[in-house]
Amino acid sequence: MxxxxxxxxxxxxxxxxxxxxxxxxxxxxxxxxxxxxxxxxxxxSSHADHLTHDEVVGRVLDVLKSHPKVDPSKVTPEAHFEKDLGLDSLDTVEVVMAIEEEFKLEIPDMEADKIDSLPLAIEYVANHPMAG
Amino acid sequence: MAAAAPSKSEVLSLFRTLLRTARQFSDYNIREYTRRRAADAFRENRALADAPAAAAAFADGKQQLEVAKRQVLVYSLYAPKAKSVVEMKMQ
Missing domain, CATH: 1.20.5 (Single alpha-helices involved in coiled-coils or other helix-helix interfaces)
Incomplete structure (x- = not known):
């Protein structure tokens, strides 16, 4: 053929x-x-492409919105965990732990106790050299 | 035993340490159970008014933390070879 x-x-x-x-x-x-x-x-490498501030804000907001006790519509970059989002101190511990996991950080107790609002959380992560 | 009630920061520190320890379990089910159990127990006991009851709950929590730490070690020696199907989906 x-x-x-x-x-x-x-x-x-x-x-x-x-x-x-x-x-x-x-x-x-x-x-x-x-x-x-x-x-x-x-x-x-964590330094070659360090997180931008906007990226930190976006990811912190996502962590908050996915928390079962948080009303996603109330989450803003200026929100206070207890006053605005209605979380108690135990929820705050859980939220800060979730942020730790998201950015692969280990926040010492002394620092974690001070983080009670989104601006503080965003500031801590944005200034942390190992946040990834 | 008339122990003083633990302070708020001591309680939160114990809670945080328990959650940190829970995170180290290699098995998905045990990891999630330990996390849930810790959160439920602290919520259940949050309203304890009298000092002895709060101190007893705090001591119990510390004991549970020791158990969790020991079991993290034991389970790490017998870690499951396959991951849970739930974790596979998440990747």
């Missing part, structure tokens, strides 16, 4: 293109030997 006759021609074509592409890829890799390492290394 015609297909059988075409087969060797097609195969030769594929083999040809494969041998021409490989040296090109090798040359590209040789020209930028650290491109892969840079790409892999970037997410592991």
């Amino acid at each position: 015609a297909a059988a006759a075409l087969r060797p021609a097609i195969l030769r074509h594929i083999r040809l293109s494969a041998t021409t592409v490989t040296p090109l890829a090798a040359a590209a890799a040789a020209a930028q030997p650290h491109a892969l390492a840079r790409w892999l290394g970037r997410p592991m």
Whole structure:
């Protein structure tokens, strides 16, 4: 059949293109030997891409909104946990712990006790060098 | 035992330490149970008015914290090989 006759021609074509592409890829890799390492290394550094203030605000608000006792419509960047959101001191501990988990932080007790509103939480996370 | 009632910051510190310890369990179900149980117990006892009852609840909480710490260690030695299906969905 015609297909059988075409087969060797097609195969030769594929083999040809494969041998021409490989040296090109090798040359590209040789020209930028650290491109892969840079790409892999970037997410592991906390300083290379430090969190922006807007990102911190957004993620803290998301944590608050997903807390079961918080009315999402009341969450604003200026809200106070107890006065505006109606949380008690136990809820506040849970919320601060959730923020810790979100940003992979460990907030010492002394600091965590002082965080009783969204502005304080945002300020703490934004100023923390290890927040990720 | 007529112990003085624990201060508010002591109680919150114990609560926070319990939640931190709960977080270390490798098993999803145990981790979530410990967290829920701690939160429920503190809510249940929040209105304890007289000092001896509050002190007793506080002492019980500290004992539970020791149990949780020990079990984190024990369970870490026998951690499940597969993750819970709930955790797989979250990833």
